[in-house]
Each structure stands twice: as structure tokens, then as C-alpha cells.
Amino acid sequence: MSTTPPGTPPNPPPAPTRRATITDVAREAGTGKTSISRYLNGEFSALSPELRARIEAAIARLDYQPNQMARGLKRGRNRLIGMLVADLTNPYSVEVLQGVEAACHALGLMPLICHAANEVEMERRYLQLLTTYRVEGVIVNALGVREETLRPVGDGGIPAVLVDRRVEGLIADMVGLDNGAAAELGTRHLLERGFDHIWFVVQPFERVSSRRQRVEAFDRAMRDEGRARGRTLVLDLADETAVERGLAELDGAIDSLDGAGTAPRVALFAANAPVALRLALHLNARYGAHWQSRVALLSIDDPDWAELAGITTIRQPTYDIGYRAVEFLHERIEGALTGARDCLLPGELIVRASTAR
Amino acid sequence: MSTTPPGTPPNPPPAPTRRATITDVAREAGTGKTSISRYLNGEFSALSPELRARIEAAIARLDYQPNQMARGLKRGRNRLIGMLVADLTNPYSVEVLQGVEAACHALGLMPLICHAANEVEMERRYLQLLTTYRVEGVIVNALGVREETLRPVGDGGIPAVLVDRRVEGLIADMVGLDNGAAAELGTRHLLERGFDHIWFVVQPFERVSSRRQRVEAFDRAMRDEGRARGRTLVLDLADETAVERGLAELDGAIDSLDGAGTAPRVALFAANAPVALRLALHLNARYGAHWQSRVALLSIDDPDWAELAGITTIRQPTYDIGYRAVEFLHERIEGALTGARDCLLPGELIVRASTAR
DNA sequence: CTGTTAGCGCATTCAT
DNA sequence: ATGAATGCGCTAACAG
Numbered sequence: 001m002s003t004t005p006p007g008t009p010p011n012p013p014p015a016p017t018r019r020a021t022i023t024d025v026a027r028e029a030g031t032g033k034t035s036i037s038r039y040l041n042g043e044f045s046a047l048s049p050e051l052r053a054r055i056e057a058a059i060a061r062l063d064y065q066p067n068q069m070a071r072g073l074k075r076g077r078n079r080l081i082g083m084l085v086a087d088l089t090n091p092y093s094v095e096v097l098q099g100v101e102a103a104c105h106a107l108g109l110m111p112l113i114c115h116a117a118n119e120v121e122m123e124r125r126y127l128q129l130l131t132t133y134r135v136e137g138v139i140v141n142a143l144g145v146r147e148e149t150l151r152p153v154g155d156g157g158i159p160a161v162l163v164d165r166r167v168e169g170l171i172a173d174m175v176g177l178d179n180g181a182a183a184e185l186g187t188r189h190l191l192e193r194g195f196d197h198i199w200f201v202v203q204p205f206e207r208v209s210s211r212r213q214r215v216e217a218f219d220r221a222m223r224d225e226g227r228a229r230g231r232t233l234v235l236d237l238a239d240e241t242a243v244e245r246g247l248a249e250l251d252g253a254i255d256s257l258d259g260a261g262t263a264p265r266v267a268l269f270a271a272n273a274p275v276a277l278r279l280a281l282h283l284n285a286r287y288g289a290h291w292q293s294r295v296a297l298l299s300i301d302d303p304d305w306a307e308l309a310g311i312t313t314i315r316q317p318t319y320d321i322g323y324r325a326v327e328f329l330h331e332r333i334e335g336a337l338t339g340a341r342d343c344l345l346p347g348e349l350i351v352r353a354s355t356a357r
Numbered sequence: 358m359s360t361t362p363p364g365t366p367p368n369p370p371p372a373p374t375r376r377a378t379i380t381d382v383a384r385e386a387g388t389g390k391t392s393i394s395r396y397l398n399g400e401f402s403a404l405s406p407e408l409r410a411r412i413e414a415a416i417a418r419l420d421y422q423p424n425q426m427a428r429g430l431k432r433g434r435n436r437l438i439g440m441l442v443a444d445l446t447n448p449y450s451v452e453v454l455q456g457v458e459a460a461c462h463a464l465g466l467m468p469l470i471c472h473a474a475n476e477v478e479m480e481r482r483y484l485q486l487l488t489t490y491r492v493e494g495v496i497v498n499a500l501g502v503r504e505e506t507l508r509p510v511g512d513g514g515i516p517a518v519l520v521d522r523r524v525e526g527l528i529a530d531m532v533g534l535d536n537g538a539a540a541e542l543g544t545r546h547l548l549e550r551g552f553d554h555i556w557f558v559v560q561p562f563e564r565v566s567s568r569r570q571r572v573e574a575f576d577r578a579m580r581d582e583g584r585a586r587g588r589t590l591v592l593d594l595a596d597e598t599a600v601e602r603g604l605a606e607l608d609g610a611i612d613s614l615d616g617a618g619t620a621p622r623v624a625l626f627a628a629n630a631p632v633a634l635r636l637a638l639h640l641n642a643r644y645g646a647h648w649q650s651r652v653a654l655l656s657i658d659d660p661d662w663a664e665l666a667g668i669t670t671i672r673q674p675t676y677d678i679g680y681r682a683v684e685f686l687h688e689r690i691e692g693a694l695t696g697a698r699d700c701l702l703p704g705e706l707i708v709r710a711s712t713a714r
Numbered sequence: 715c716t717g718t719t720a721g722c723g724c725a726t727t728c729a730t
Numbered sequence: 731a732t733g734a735a736t737g738c739g740c741t742a743a744c745a746g
Binding site for chain 4: 378379380390391393394395397398423424426427428429430431432
Binding site for chain 3: 021022023033034036037038040041066067069070071072073074075
């Protein structure tokens with residue numbers, strides 16, 4: 001590579017073929033490995049300034065970097081934590097990740113990010129891999145897995161914190177949106193704005209607890225109101241045929257309520273961004289760019305295109321969720337013995353053209 | 358914020374249930390560690406069926422999982438590779454990641470995903486961390502860093518493969534979009550469709566080679582055509598004031614060319630999705646939902662909302678880029694001595710309403 | 715076929 | 731204040 005221009009003093013030491021080890025440094029500094037180790041761990045009180053300087057110099061000269069693996073092996077902690085993400089394609093996940101990273105940074109942890117890409121088999125594989133690398137804990141945004149898959153996690157196993165979703169049979173800390181409050185918030189908003197036919201659209205529950213909770217809160221809010229009509233549509237985004245069947249049902253409802261020029265009475269409440277996108281695409285294709293004058297769309301999650309499309313959303317405190325999750329996990333790693341805790345954060349309603357009247 | 362690097366904090370280790378070690382298994386199976394090791398490595402030819410069965414049973418009974426860290430320490434390879442992503446918020450990155458993951462899976466590698474979140478300091482930190490964990494190689498989607506930061510990488514250092522962008526002064530394999538061809542493809546498309554005032558909008562080049570290449574190809578294509586007018590607008594998305602200044606300039610151009618009912622003559626060519634989104638948001642705010650009748654928008658990158666907004670795009674072969682990068686890296690890890698290779702993949706033009714006439 | 719031995723790079727007693 | 735010795739969990743010679 002030789003990026004050093006000829007004639008320039010070679011400030012960086014020549015890349016050692018074999019990385020320097022603690023032994024090399026000890027020899028170079030004319031001392032024992034113990035002192036080097038002490039230096040590395042900041043135990044300066046046990047080092048004469050003179051020795052300390054020599055060590056410093058030797059390290060610089062050799063471009064020495066302690067091997068984390070070896071350190072981990074020795075002390076039984078490697079500062080690694082696993083972050084299992086169900087679907088990075090969902091902006092929600094990326095945002096949560098930002099919080100996770102920030103917290104890890106602050107706590108001296110290194111997140112090992114694993115992406116299950118919505119495949120249960122991947123999830124299983126990564127979880128197994130994580131335990132094999134002896135991560136000190138895991139943050140799990142689980143797919144529809146049974147507790148079975150998470151066996152290494154939880155009691156006696158690796159400390160774990162759940163994000164967004166519970167896992168049946170697994171008792172662990174969990175942090176996520178207050179789904180009940182959020183769904184209620186959205187529903188009330190739609191009712192207030194005068195929509196009297198509201199469809200809650202959600203992916204199959206499988207084992208995703210948050211989805212179920214959102215639907216339940218929606219149902220409850222609709223029941224409380226009494227007059228308006230609420231229905232639920234389950235859309236399996238992985239099955240295009242099924243999706244189209246569901247959408248046709250929706251179309252029927254919308255068409256039948258066409259108020260001939262009056263404000264729309266039908267509102268769609270998407271349980272999350274992927275669903276909202278699918279709905280928007282369909283409505284756009286069917287009714288053209290003016291679909292908003294026919295139906296209102298509200299979604300939990302606030303993807304970047306929401307502003308562009310002008311749909312109302314309930315933004316999740318994603319960053320905080322991630323940050324909080326790491327904090328919980330850190331406490332567990334440090335040995336906190338509390339019972340499983342829940343941290344439910346509120347969502348924020350962002351009203352846009354879609355439901356503004 | 359404590360920036361204590363992982364591995365350094367001298368905290369008391371917790372006391373989790375101790376996982377079984379190879380020694381435990383050996384004892385349980387009434388044999389030596391060597392045989393267990395052989396079993397783990399699939400050297401069955403050196404194990405009597407009887408012993409093999411006993412080992413199998415012991416492993417199951419103890420729920421034993423070999424410690425990768427220890428294995429890595431011993432054999433000098435830990436099957437870990439680093440994947441440094443500049444900005445996970447960009448769908449491009451997530452898609453590349455999918456390819457990376459698939460390839461890793463296929464090659465028995467474990468990707469350690471690091472997200473620099475557009476901060477050079479983060480990038481530096483993660484790179485340092487990766488070498489500290491002794492990853493066998495890194496795939497780098499670099500920010501505007503100098504070769505300096507990547508010193509551990511490259512000749513003599515950790516094998517590396519660049520994605521999307523070159524790093525000044527660093528000679529390494531690189532895989533990404535054929536920027537020249539892509540920008541030319543887009544430009545020609547716009548010209549064919551009759552747009553005669555084309556703005557290429559791009560973020561500051563900093564050290565991102567792909568941005569510069571795209572602009573250059575655009576300029577070239579415009580020069581070749583001759584008649585039409587091409588301009589470049591640099592938009593620093595991180596500086597809102599500057600962004601608005603730039604957008605105002607754009608507005609002026611659009612307004613002055615208002616064809617009073619005729620088809621739009623102005624087209625915007627966004628160098629990537631983030632830029633395209635910013636443009637769309639602005640146009641939507643300024644001209645209303647009908648902005649498409651005033652300006653055309655074409656973008657490199659094909660984010661999910663492109664279909665919704667109906668803008669034309671040039672989709673990058675993201676998955677392949679990621680997959681290929683891992684393959685390159687794997688070859689390097691296995692000792693390939695070839696000179697630095699380039700793999701430029703073609704983009705695919707997806708024509709949508711925005712430029713369809 | 716199978717077990718013994720000797721480290722991998724480092725942190726930790728325990729002496730000095 | 732400093733260093734020698736021991737072992738973390740595992741693999742790789744090297745014997746039997």
C-alpha cells in the first residue's frame with residue numbers, strides 16, 4: 001500500500017506481520033507481563049512513573065492492541081452483548097438500534113447486531129451463535145418464536161431484555177411502546193375527527209404480543225364510543241394473494257361509503273409502518289394521488305415517507321426504547337436481582353393532512 | 358458519557374451459572390479433552406463409534422456449547438468479520454447488509470455489524486474496536502475518512518473490502534454500483550423524455566468517491582448532448598440553513614420555466630435516496646401534491662416510498678453488492694494474493710409516473 | 715484409535 | 731513497586 005509519501009518520515013511503525021502480544025510489549029519495555037497488564041487496566045498507582053513511561057513508549061512503538069478475546073477468556077467477561085433484530089427493514093428497528101448503540105457506548109459495551117430478517121430459523125441460529133460467543137446478555141426483538149428457542153436466555157441462562165414484544169413463557173425485562181395507550185390515542189383521534197368507519201389493519205399476530213395488544217386496545221376504544229363502526233383486517237404481508245383478498249374487502253367498504261364530495265368517513269388505522277406502506281401503495285394505485293380525499297390513514301410508527309404522504313402517525317420513542325433496553329440489560333449483567341420489569345413508553349400523535357379537517 | 362472502551366472496566370465479574378466446559382464434558386464422558394475436541398471438529402474417523410456415542414450423550418446432558426472465544430484464541434481465527442456501515446438509516450445500507458448476511462451464512466462467517474451513524478469519530482472507534490476483537494477482515498462502507506483512520510486495514514493489516522466508496526490512499530478490493538454508467542443512464546433517460554433543464558442534486562463530496570463519480574458522469578452526459586442545460590446543486594443535508602438556500606435556488610429555476618400547462622421541462626436528478634426524500638418533501642410542501650406536474654424527479658436508489666411517490670429510480674443491486682463483498686473478503690482471508698480488484702455492478706432503471714410521458 | 719502435553723494472550727494471586 | 735507462576739477453554743502436536 002505504501003501510503004507514506006517517499007521522503008516523509010515514517011511516523012507509523014511498520015505493520016507487524018504478527019500482531020504484538022503482551023509478551024512482546026513486556027520484552028520491549030524490559031519488564032514483566034504483569035506490569036503491562038496493570039498498565040492496560042489503569043492500575044497506575046502500582047507503577048512507577050518511570051516504568052509507566054517505558055511501557056507507554058513500548059506500546060506505541062509496537063502499535064500494540066490488547067486482544068479482547070484473550071482478555072474475555074481470562075476474566076470471563078467480554079463486554080459483548082447481542083442485539084437480535086427481527087427486521088432491519090423496518091425503520092423502527094434501525095431507530096431503536098441508535099439508542100442501543102448510544103447506550104452501549106456510554107456503558108462500555110459492544111453490541112453484536114444480528115438480523116433475523118424475519119426468519120425464525122435465522123433467529124434460532126443467531127441466538128445459538130451469540131451464546132457460543134459468550135455474550136454477556138442479549139436484547140431481543142423477537143419474531144414469533146416460542147420460549148423454546150430462547151432457552152439459553154432467561155432464568156439461569158443469558159440475561160435478556162425484550163424489545164417491543166413479549167415471548168410466551170419467557171419472564172424477562174421488557175421495554176417498548178405502551179401499545180394500549182397508543183392504539184387508544186389513535187382511535188380517539190379518528191373518532192374525534194368524525195370518522196365513523198374505522199378499520200384496524202394489522203399483520204398476523206403469530207407470537208408478536210404488541211400486535212395483539214394494539215388490536216385489543218382498538219376494540220376497547222371502539223366499544224367505549226359505541227356509535228362508530230370498527231373492524232379489524234389481518235394482512236399477511238408475506239402472502240400477496242391473501243393481501244389482495246383483504247384489500248378488496250377494504251375497497252368494498254370504502255366504495256360503499258363514498259359520500260359524493262363530502263369528507264371521507266372511512267379511516268384506516270395501520271398497526272405499523274410496513275402495513276401503512278402497503279395500504280398507501282394500494283390506495284394510491286386504486287384511487288390515484290387523491291386517495292386521501294377518500295380515506296384517511298393513520299399509522300403507528302413514523303417512517304420518513306409519512307411526512308411526504310401526509311399521513312397522521314403515532315411516533316414511537318424508539319431511541320429511548322433502545323437506550324432503556326441496554327440500561328436494563330446492563331443492570332442485569334451487573335447482577336440486579338429484581339423481578340422482571342416493564343418499561344412502557346408513550347407514543348406521540350403527529351397529526352398531518354390525512355386526518356386534519 | 359463514559360467512553361471507556363469495552364474490556365477495560367475493572368468491574369467485579371458476576372456469578373452466573375457456569376457453563377459446561379470441554380473438561381466437564383470429558384469427565385462426563387469418561388475420556389480426555391482431545392477426543393471431545395475431535396468430536397467437535399468432526400474428526401469422526403478418529404473416534405470409535407462407541408466413544409462418539411458417549412461424547413454425544415455427555416454433550417447433550419450438559420447442554421455443552423463450545424466457547425468460540427477460546428477456540429479463536431487457540432487457532433488464531435474466530436470467524437468474525439466486521440461490517441462497518443456509515444448510515445443504517447439509508448435503506449441502501451440495510452439492503453447491502455442482507456447480502457452480507459446471506460454470504461456470511463453460506464461461508465460460515467459471523468458478521469459484526471457496526472454502525473457509524475455518519476460520525477467519523479464513531480467510525481474510528483469501531484474500527485479500532487474491531488481490530489481489538491481480532492476480526493479476520495472488515496467490509497467498510499466508509500464515511501469521509503482519510504486512509505489514516507483505516508490504517509489497521511489494508512496491506513499488512515486486516516484484510517478489507519470497500520463498499521460503494523473508495524478511501525483515498527487505501528488500496529483494497531471494492532464493490533459497488535457502476536456510478537458512471539448509472540448516472541449516464543439516468544441522464545440519458547431524462548434527456549430522451551424531453552427535459553432540457555436538469556439539476557443534479559448531491560450531498561457534499563467530502564471523501565465519498567461515489568458522489569463525485571456520479572456528478573462527473575452526469576456532467577459528461579450533459580456535455581455530450583449539448584443542447585440541454587445541466588446544473589449541479591450540492592445540498593448538505595446536515596445543515597438546514599444551507600439546504601434551504603439551495604432549494605430556493607431550485608425554486609427560482611422551476612418557477613421561471615413554468616410552461617403554463619405544458620409538460621414540465623425541469624427534472625431533478627437526486628444522487629441518492631436521502632437527497633431525493635429531501636427534495637420530494639420540499640416540492641410537496643411548496644407546490645402541493647401536484648408537484649410532479651411541475652418537476653420530474655429521478656433518483657439513484659430505490660427506497661420503498663419511491664413507488665408511492667411515483668418517482669423514477671435507478672435501483673442498485675444492493676444484495677449482490679453485499680454478497681460479493683463478503684466473497685472478496687473471504688478470498689483475502691483465505692490468502693488470495695491478487696492485486697486490488699473492482700466489482701462494479703450495473704443499476705436498473707425503473708421508470709415511474711414522474712418521467713413517463 | 716486415544717490420552718498427555720503444551721501453549722494461544724491475558725489477568726491474577728502470591729511472593730518478593 | 732514489581733514479577734513469576736497459574737490457568738481461562740480450547741486445539742494441536744506428540745506419544746502410546
